[in-house]
Amino acid sequence: MLLSELTGSVQRLRGVGPAVAQALEKLEITTVRDLLLHVPRSYENRKDPAPLTEAFNGRTVNTVAEVLAHDYVGPPNRRTLKVYVRDDSHTASLACFGRNFLARKLPPGQKIYLTGAFQYRFGELTASAFEFEPYGVEPRAFGMILPVYGLTEGITQHGLRKIMRTALADARHIEDEVPEALRRRHALLPRRHAVQVVHFPGSMQEAEDARRSLAFDELFVFQAVVARRVVERNAGARAPKALPRNLLNRLVRSLPFSLTPDQKTTVEEILADLGAARPMARLLQGDVGSGKTLVAFLAALPYVELGYQVAFVAPTELLAKQHAENAASLLEPLGVRLAFLSGAVKGAARAPLLEAVGAGDVDIVVGTHAVFTEQVEFRDLRLVIIDEQHRFGVRQRELLVAKGTQQDGGRPDVLLMTATPIPRTLALTVFGDMDTSVIRTMPPGRKPVRTHLARQENEQKVYERVRQELSAGRQAYFVYPLVRESEKLSLRDAEGMYERLAREVFPEFRLALIHSRVPEEDKVERMERFTRGEVDALVATSVVEVGVDVANATCLVVEHAERFGLAALHQLRGRVGRGAHQSYAFFVYDDALTEEGKQRLRVLYENTDGFAIAEEDLKIRGPGELTGTRQAGYVRFRVAELARDMDLMNAARTDAFDILERDPALEAESHKTLRRAVDLAQAELGR
Secondary structure (H helix, E strand, C coil): CCCCCCCEEHHHHHHHHHHHHHHHHHHCCCEEHHHCCCCCCEEEECCCCEEEHHHCCCCEEEEEEEEEEEEEECCCCHEEEEEEEEEECCCCEECCCCCCCCCHHCCCCEEEEEEEECEEEEEEEEEEEEEECCCCHHHHHHHHEEEECCCCCCCCHHHHHHHHHHHHHHCCCCCCCHHHHHHHHHHCCCCCHHHHHHHCCCCCCCHHHHHHHHHHHHHHHHHHHHHHHHHHHHHHCCCCCCCCCCCHHHHHCCCCCCHHHHHHHHHHHHHHHHHHCCCCCCEECCCCCCCCHHHHHHHHHHHHHHHCCEEECCHHHHHHHHHHHHHHHHHHHHCCCCCCCCCCCCCHHHHHHHHHHHCCCEEEEEEEEHHHHCCCCCCCCEEEEECHHHHCHHHHHHHHHHCCCCCCCCEEEEEEEEEECCCCHHHHHHHHCCEEEEEECCCCCCCCCCEEEEEHHHHHHHHHHHHHHCCCCCCEEEEEEECCCCCCCCEEEEHHHHHHHHHHHHHCCCCEEECCCCCCHHHHHHHHHHHHHCCCEEEEEEHHHHHCCCEEEEEEEEEEEHCCCCCCCCHHCCCCCCCCCCCCEEEEEECCCCCHHHHHHHHHHHHHHHHHHHHHHHHHHHHHHHHHHHHHHCCCCCCCCCCCCHHHHHHHHHHHHHHHHHHHCCCCCHHHHHHHHHHHHHHCCCC
């Protein structure tokens, strides 16, 4: 049986009732497989002796000690027991806060196994966090290396260890997914053994060997899925074609500016793909305002000229409508037939639009998720463009691609776009089956946004600077982490601050509120008013991260900036600086923010390069949060960590592509187990 096939509920394990199962679910553990892959975040070494004197070197004590005496400290009505102990190296005290009953379990003369974090205070070594067991009987937790897991409320280390031991009984017959030849080459442990010892290792080296083996297994199967996608896409080969450039050249000549060098290069890369013998799969990266949308329009025009259709999809009504308006101003003068489709297009307007798309009377459909629905049929869809791709699931994208699949199996070309720069380590995993284009240079005339970090206590200075901009006829954004006040979190929220800003801080200006709970039609109406200059300041959540392009907006204020990822803050900063005026971004942080938290924000202050910021965000938050992959259904590595395991990822990628190139269907006897693993992983990633 494969580890990925252990999909039985954790509730069938002894000791896991409904309450424990509910707590485990908070850790994203619902199956036995999930539990076994919940690897320890660290270990407690109770195997190697560490006498009391090692506490002076900062080590956790692990020793055999003798109880010397008892004492009590504090006022008579709140006395606290102190137990004095010694081993062969030193003496120390155990502060038993709230545990005076330990006097019975630790009588003078008793020998114990003792572990704890001791500190030198008031002239003696002392510990309040300690564990012990009687010496002379078989120890339950001493003489071994114990796993330390990530926990949640309702789960203890001791309880999770017991559950894990029960689950490991199911892991004795786990099959290897990595072919034996690769396992020997990379000195990997058999998977059934690696699963056992990663939780209860005999040594720290064994723990690392097990973690490394499991990480390689995970990365290898994922890269095999990526390699299979490449093989399947290349199987849909087509005759190379020359692309006409009449419409493209006319659009370039009509622009009031010149394309940047990166835009020119990217257009040529995409056109080379479109004319090639295999369907395109390309990721276009570029900071907010770098001109990705224009590149996409230029790339679409040769296909329009050939009589094919193009779908251009964005995740929100605001962004899709903005793209449609830009397309109308740029492409309709060239004779390109456009249509806008979203959930808001209903009733009498929807039927003729769908009929026109199905008949081929529309060249480019710009829309939202509504384009994915069954009712939308294309006559000849050959190019799919998806903006802010991380907002869509793999399954959604496949539904759209399927609308353009030809009778001979040929698939439409796919261009994904993102304004969140993706580090190379992540691009090779999440987007490993795609070619990548990058727009780094910004259009000429753009002034860098001046970034300021401000403590919350200095917010009045920030407000005054914003007032100066508003008085000069400019506009501003105010962004908050919450929609409304939370009982659990002491954070400012958009709804509450909208009331305060409108009533107390900026009563002389016009404000509007936008967040995810505002009805879509109201959201669009308020955004259009802001775009027309009828609203001076927009109070919002991170919903304005995408889809808002107002050249007159020169101020961005993000409160509780420490609650946002660096990549998100960088993208929010891209909402300003889109016009000729100098723009400003104020990241306001909590007065109690730690130095580490401040240093993290300084990365944003010191960098305008989105890729440098994304690399730092990857280290801090992990790949899932950075690209939205946890929401979009790409991948969640349970053991591997890209920042640490880049060498394993590169090796796994090379091996996986080598095997799939030689055995595309994984039909060889040595690859049968791998084929099952890849089938399961591909089905899961497609959800």
